[in-house]
Amino acid sequence: SSIPKIVILGAGYGGILTAQRLQKALNYNEADVTLVNRHEYHYFTTHLHMPAAGTDSIEHTRVSISKLIDEFKIDLVKSSVQEIRTQQKKVILEDGTLSYDYLVIALGGEPETFGIPGLDKYALTIRSINSVRLIREHIEYQFAKYKNENNAQEHINFVVGGAGFSGIEFVAELADRIPALCKEYDVDPSMVNIYNVEAAPTALPGFAPELVEHAMTVLTKKGVTFKIGVAIKECLPNGVILATGEEIKASTIVWTGGIRGNRLIEAAGFEAMRGRVKVDEYLRVPGHENIFIIGDGSLMINPEGRPYPPTAQIAMQQGECCAFNLVAAIRSQQPKKFAFSNKGTVASLGKGQGIAVVGDKKYRGWTAAQLKKVVDMRYLFIIGGIPLVLKKGRFF
Numbered sequence: 001s002s003i004p005k006i007v008i009l010g011a012g013y014g015g016i017l018t019a020q021r022l023q024k025a026l027n028y029n030e031a032d033v034t035l036v037n038r039h040e041y042h043y044f045t046t047h048l049h050m051p052a053a054g055t056d057s058i059e060h061t062r063v064s065i066s067k068l069i070d071e072f073k074i075d076l077v078k079s080s081v082q083e084i085r086t087q088q089k090k091v092i093l094e095d096g097t098l099s100y101d102y103l104v105i106a107l108g109g110e111p112e113t114f115g116i117p118g119l120d121k122y123a124l125t126i127r128s129i130n131s132v133r134l135i136r137e138h139i140e141y142q143f144a145k146y147k148n149e150n151n152a153q154e155h156i157n158f159v160v161g162g163a164g165f166s167g168i169e170f171v172a173e174l175a176d177r178i179p180a181l182c183k184e185y186d187v188d189p190s191m192v193n194i195y196n197v198e199a200a201p202t203a204l205p206g207f208a209p210e211l212v213e214h215a216m217t218v219l220t221k222k223g224v225t226f227k228i229g230v231a232i233k234e235c236l237p238n239g240v241i242l243a244t245g246e247e248i249k250a251s252t253i254v255w256t257g258g259i260r261g262n263r264l265i266e267a268a269g270f271e272a273m274r275g276r277v278k279v280d281e282y283l284r285v286p287g288h289e290n291i292f293i294i295g296d297g298s299l300m301i302n303p304e305g306r307p308y309p310p311t312a313q314i315a316m317q318q319g320e321c322c323a324f325n326l327v328a329a330i331r332s333q334q335p336k337k338f339a340f341s342n343k344g345t346v347a348s349l350g351k352g353q354g355i356a357v358v359g360d361k362k363y364r365g366w367t368a369a370q371l372k373k374v375v376d377m378r379y380l381f382i383i384g385g386i387p388l389v390l391k392k393g394r395f396f
């Protein structure tokens with residue numbers, strides 16, 4: 001047929017926003033839109049640290065994609081993408097192929113281990129619903145093991161690699177969960193150790209120094225031991241070796257220290273830096289006017305000449321811009337340039353605690369913790385309206 005085919009790969013922040021804006025903007029029979037995702041649900045990556053630590057449920061962290069998309073307008077395909085073949089304009093799925101005229105790659109990121117030996121094999125990562133289920137169960141199992149294996153300390157030592165956004169949010173939740181675990185498994189809380197190891201000279205790069213200091217004070221009080229400016233040299237089945245030569249015994253190692261684009265992007269032959277493609281100002285891959293990359297797989301440079309950090313916030317805005325440019329392409333109209341509008345940054349530090357920057361204002365404590373909820377609710381509202389806010393929102 002002559003109806004253009006649009007295929008969107010990935011139903012995360014970028015993919016969902018693209019699909020929703022397309023279904024609103026496109027006229028009947030103007031394009032065939034297909035959304036491909038590995039699971040039947042969309043998950044809130046920015047919330048994964050909670051079910052990982054066990055402080056919130058999986059059901060607050062995901063929603064069925066069919067609740068977000070009008071299936072009379074968009075075909076949902078639950079499958080795993082295996083390969084992108086740009087020459088044939090085809091996408092190979094685990095159970096079939098799709099052809100496209102326009103392609104949106106919104107497959108998110110993957111952990112980057114920088115070649116540190118053992119991390120791939122022994123560290124857990126916070127990347128999906130399935131991966132955080134494993135972390136949660138693993139932690140509980142270690143408490144049980146501790147009581148059954150002569151109180152071997154490594155079972156209740158926890159190492160988190162990386163003190164960026166995800167690392168900090170996760171150690172905060174973990175520290176909040178420890179008292180309940182100790183009670184349940186009859187463990188003396190003073191025996192538990194949580195180490196947060198970061199190679200960079202500071203935790204939470206990008207936040208103002210006074211907020212970083214506040215965050216570290218709050219978390220130290222909760223029982224977290226920081227090792228900042230110290231690299232992990234090697235990861236072992238039961239611990240890590242630091243660049244200083246120090247060895248920390250721990251049966252649980254969670255790696256949050258790096259993020260890269262999806263490996264399918266490099267495999268497709270696009271020029272990429274750690275799996276991220278420097279897209280043009282319309283979000284297209286250079287040399288491929290019909291292929292857009294948004295979210296963690298895209299690389300854009302901010303006005304100060306530095307790459308924007310990969311965030312849900314930018315992925316959503318790119319999704320909206322991408323949908324606009326797809327409609328423009330189909331109608332032979334002018335595309336628009338992507339312009340990031342920074343709505344602020346909030347990091348949770350566990351129950352009732354947080355830090356936030358909105359414009360040039362800085363917040364901490366309870367106010368910041370409330371702002372985090374506002375951000376989460378705003379997102380639920382954008383993708384699912386009031387019903388989704390009521391169903392998945394966490395008001396307390």
Ligand code: FAD
Binds near residue numbers: 013038108109294
């Ligand atoms: P994603 O949202 O990751 O979506 C990718 C989708 O593609 C997923 O649904 C995945 O299942 C699917 N997929 C992947 N591979 C395949 C395949 N081969 N086949 C089919 N489907 C596939 N950002 C913020 O702005 N604010 C925060 O507070 C914040 N907190 C964070 C906390 C944590 C713990 C983490 C891990 C991240 C946080 N981020 C935060 C970053 C943010 O989550 C990401 O930048 C954002 O999810 C990127 O969106 P995306 O659309 O590129 O990809």
